[in-house]
Amino acid sequence: MLLLLLSTIIPVSIVGLYGISSSTNTLSEVAKQQLEAESAKEAKNINAFLDGVSDDVLFLSKIPPIQGIIRARAGGGVDPQGNSSYDAWIKQLQTTFSAMMEQKPHYMQLRYIDEQGNELVRVDSDGTNIKVIPKAELQNKADRPYFSDTMKLPVGGLYVSPVNLNQERGQIERPFKPVIRYATPIFDSQGQNRGIAIANVFANQFIKPFKEDNQQADDKNKYKGKENFLVNQQGYYISHPNPKKEWGFEFGNNEKLEKDYSQEVAKQILSNQQGFIDKGDYLFSYHKVDPSPKQPEFLVAIYKVPKDSVFAAINSFKIVAILIILVSLAVVLPLGIYRARQLVNLIKQLVNGISTSSLQTFSTIEQQERVANQQAASVNETTTTMDELKASCRQSSEQAKAAAVAAQQALALAQKGTQAVGETLEGMFTLENKVGAIAEQIVNLSEQASQIAMISQIVSDLANQTNMLALNSSVEAVRAGEYGKGFAVVANEIRRLSDQSQKSAEKINLLVSNIQKAINSTVMVTEEGTKTVKTGVQIAQNTDQAFAGVAKAVNHMVFNNQQISLNLKQQLDAIQQVVEAMNNINKGAKETATGISQTRWGTEQLNKAARTLKQMV
DSSP: OHHHHHHHHHHHHHHHHHHHHHHHHHHHHHHHHHHHHHHHHHHHHHHHHHHHHHHHHHHHTTSHHHHHHHHHHHTTSBOTTTOOBHHHHHHHHHHHHHHHHHHOTTEEEEEEEOTTSBEEEEEEESSSOEEEOOGGGOOBOTTSHHHHHHHTSOTTOOEEOOOEEOEETTEEOSSOOEEEEEEEEEEOTTSOEEEEEEEEEETHHHHHHHHHHHHSOGGGSSSTTOEEEEEETTSBEEEOSSGGGBTHHHHTOOOBHHHHSOHHHHHHHHHSSEEEEEETTEEEEEEEEOSOTTSSOOEEEEEEEEHHHHTHHHHHHHHHHHHHHHHHHHHHHHHHHHHHHHHHHHHHHHHHHHHHHHHHHHHHHHHHHHHHHHHHHHHHHHHHHHHHHHHHHHHHHHHHHHHHHHHHHHHHHHHHHHHHHHHHHHTGGGTTTTHHHHHHHHHHHHHHHHHHHHHHHHHHHHHHHHHHHHHHHHHHHHHHGGGGHHHHHHHHHHHHHHHHHHHHHHHHHHHHHHHHHHHHHHHHHHHTTTSOHHHHHHHHHHHHHHHHHHHHHHHHHHHHHHHHHHHHHHHHHHHHHHHHHHHHHHHHHHHHHHHHHHHHHHHHHHHHHHHHHHHHO
């Protein structure tokens, strides 16, 4: 559930925050552009208006009536070029001024002032009524700064006064009449300065849009709380939403831009052509209006908008985004919970299946581990038995070699006995004299026959032991399964050879018994040696035949013992191979047991993981 909540809330929150941040930046940029565009537009309108005024003033300075007045004054009241009188040119200029003021009601005054500062022609207007001022009411303006400054200008030069309140006879007119003056010098045909043409312009023509904009209700403004200012080059308010702050320089109060805002803001606004300021809770956009770049006077149109108003759309977007997030969560979370429960049930089923399978696997592996350990123990025991069998076979081989040597000795003795019997046959007539010697030889033969019987008994015992070892090997081969099949064949072969050795030993025993009987008979014959030679000869012949059989039997026993020794050697090699195979089997069984142990450990870990997962689910 936590992962589901995080996977839902975090992406939506990130997207929402990114959208809000992006929208904030975008709206800020849009607001900046719009405010800059509005301030630039207002400044452009003011500049266009004032450019029209400057063009009009320059045009008026070149019209014929002014030059006619100059010529008529110089000609004693009559214009020598057209014989027009001075008064006729005055009336014509008054008519021209009046016509222009009718066409353009933003002109408050149009005047022609001579080089002495005397008003020669003056036409006033209150915006509706046009009045030509009679000669008796005309004044001298030589002391006014605009006159003296304009007289210093060259041909085509233009003087622009600061925007201020109009004064009559040293008093500010009420209601206030903001005015700006444009003047240009007038020269005669000889280049002599003959006065100035000056126009007083109602500054309300470009101040009024600021006031109207400030007076609009907030619901008509795009941005609530927006304020427009128009300040002069010193930062005094020319137009302000609060009229008490206007014209501070005229009344000697300090209602300036830097008083309401920081000095830094005021300095930045007054020192740059245009710009945008993000300061505190407000955004400022400003644009300079410079009617005459050669003069220090200028105006600045300023727009101030509260940030809250600009970001009202962002706040609405935030509310909408939060509502969308909540609605999305309300829709997604129940579905996610339902799907999560289905997933949990599926995981539970899988965990139960894994747990059951791991338990079964664990039980099977435990059983396999026990079997593998038993097999390893059996193989180890078999290896030990084979080592013992190897030692026994080595001992049997050594005993077989000893038996072969003894048999060869017996063969040599039998040959000697045969020679002695021959000598007996040859010296039968001297038998009587040598009966004692024969008796001694027979005693020796009896002892040697006993030794042969003993050796034969040893061979018989070895055969029995070999037979038992072969039988045990067959049993162990059966227990070893597939790995012991080859060893079973070798064990059966050893068993067969052991049986043959036992049979040979039995034959030797029989022969030895016959020899002993013959010796006994010889003893009896010797004792009865005094009997007839015929009987002695017959006995000697029988003895010769018996020794021939003994030699043959002993020779056969030698051959058999040699064969047994060879077979035991082969058996020893086979046992060595079996021991190596059993060692390999033992190593494999141990590795199998180790692998099964590791598998059991892994199964235990899987079972633990399944139980842990089950607890988590």
